[in-house]
Amino acid sequence: MRKKISIVIPVFNEEENLREFYTRLTKVLSGLSYDYDIIFVDDGSRDTSAAILYDLSETDEHVQAYLLSRNFGHQMALTCGLDHAEGDAVITMDGDLQHPPELVPELLSLWEGGYEIVQTVRKDTADASYFKKLTSSTYYKLINNMSKVHITPGGSDFRLMDRVAVEALKLYNERARFIRGLVNNLGFKLTTLEFIAPPRFAGKSKYNLHKMLHFALDGITAFSNVPLRWAFYVGLVFGFGSMLVLGHVLFIKLFTEEAVSGWATIAASVLFLGGIQLVGIGILGEYIGRIFEEVKQRPLYLIGRHLKKG
Numbered sequence: 001m002r003k004k005i006s007i008v009i010p011v012f013n014e015e016e017n018l019r020e021f022y023t024r025l026t027k028v029l030s031g032l033s034y035d036y037d038i039i040f041v042d043d044g045s046r047d048t049s050a051a052i053l054y055d056l057s058e059t060d061e062h063v064q065a066y067l068l069s070r071n072f073g074h075q076m077a078l079t080c081g082l083d084h085a086e087g088d089a090v091i092t093m094d095g096d097l098q099h100p101p102e103l104v105p106e107l108l109s110l111w112e113g114g115y116e117i118v119q120t121v122r123k124d125t126a127d128a129s130y131f132k133k134l135t136s137s138t139y140y141k142l143i144n145n146m147s148k149v150h151i152t153p154g155g156s157d158f159r160l161m162d163r164v165a166v167e168a169l170k171l172y173n174e175r176a177r178f179i180r181g182l183v184n185n186l187g188f189k190l191t192t193l194e195f196i197a198p199p200r201f202a203g204k205s206k207y208n209l210h211k212m213l214h215f216a217l218d219g220i221t222a223f224s225n226v227p228l229r230w231a232f233y234v235g236l237v238f239g240f241g242s243m244l245v246l247g248h249v250l251f252i253k254l255f256t257e258e259a260v261s262g263w264a265t266i267a268a269s270v271l272f273l274g275g276i277q278l279v280g281i282g283i284l285g286e287y288i289g290r291i292f293e294e295v296k297q298r299p300l301y302l303i304g305r306h307l308k309k310g
Helices: 018-030 049-059 074-084 101-112 130-146 163-169 179-185 209-223 226-255 263-296
Strands: 004-011 035-042 063-068 089-092 117-125 155-162 190-197 303-308
Touching (some): 004 018, 018 035, 035 049, 049 303, 063 074, 074 089, 074 155, 089 101, 101 117, 101 155, 117 179
Parallel strands (some): 004 035, 004 089, 035 063, 117 190
Antiparallel strands (some): 063 303
16 A cells, blocks of 8 residues: 655735746655645635635646635644644645745655654755844844754745654644744754755745744753843842942941932833833733633634535
8 A cells, every 4th residue: 555645735815826836736646656645724814825725626637726714824724734634644844836846756755764844954045035034044043042942044834744753743732833843842863955046936035023033932942941030130130239229228228428319320220120111021921921821722724614625
C-alpha cells in the first residue's frame, strides 16, 4: 500500500496566486510515488479565493477545501488543516509561491531518511526589505534568549511532519498559537532544509506591521515568562534607587540647612517611576489577557463549508 501525503495550505485573499500554485504543486505531486491530497483552508477571504477553491475541488478529486466562517488568523487556519489531514506525512506551506512546491521531493526524501519533522529555513527572501530582515533576525535572537524552547532562526510554517508528530501537535489546544514554537517543543527527530524564498507570484503580503507585532508577542508570551521577571527586577532596582534618594532627602532636611523645594526632582522622579509601573502593569496585562482567552475555552475555529468532489 502506497504512503499518503497531505499538503495543507492556509488561504487569505490569494485569488491571484491560487491557480498557479495549484498547477505547480500538482505537477510536482503527480510525479511522485505517493497518494496525496491537497487541503486548502480559506481563512475568511473577501476576494474570489473561495470560488476558485470550489472550482478546483470540483475538477480534482485530490483537492478539498475548508471555508472558515470568518477570519480566524493564519495559525488557526493551519491548525484546521492539520486537524483534518490524514496523510502519513503532512506538509504545511503558504499559497503565495514563496514556499516553492519544487522543494516537496526534498522534504519527502529527508522524511524517508528517518526524520519526523523537516523544517525549512529561509536563507534569504528575494523581495524582503532590509527593515523586515533586521527585525526578524532581532526577534529570533530575543525569543531564543528568553525561552527554553529553541525557535529556528529563519524558520517558517513551510515544513513536513510525520503522522506521529501531527498527532502530538493536535494535543496542544492553546488559543494564542505560535506553531513554530509548538513544533520545536515536541521533541521528535528534526532536521532543517535551507532555501531562498522567491518573491510573491502576485499580490501583496497579508502580514502588515500590526499582525507581525501581534504574532511576535504571541511567540514571546507563549514560551517565556522572562518579561514578568524583567518587570520584577526593574521594580527592585528602581525601588532601591528611590530609597537612596529618600535617604538623601532626609539627610539634607535633618542635618543641613540647604533644603530647597525640589519640585523638579520630585516631579521627574514621580513621572519616571510611574512610567516604569505602567510598563510592568502592561506586561502583566498581556499575560492576564491570554489567561482570559484560554479559560473561556471557545472553539479555535469554525468551519462554514467543506468542499470536496462527490
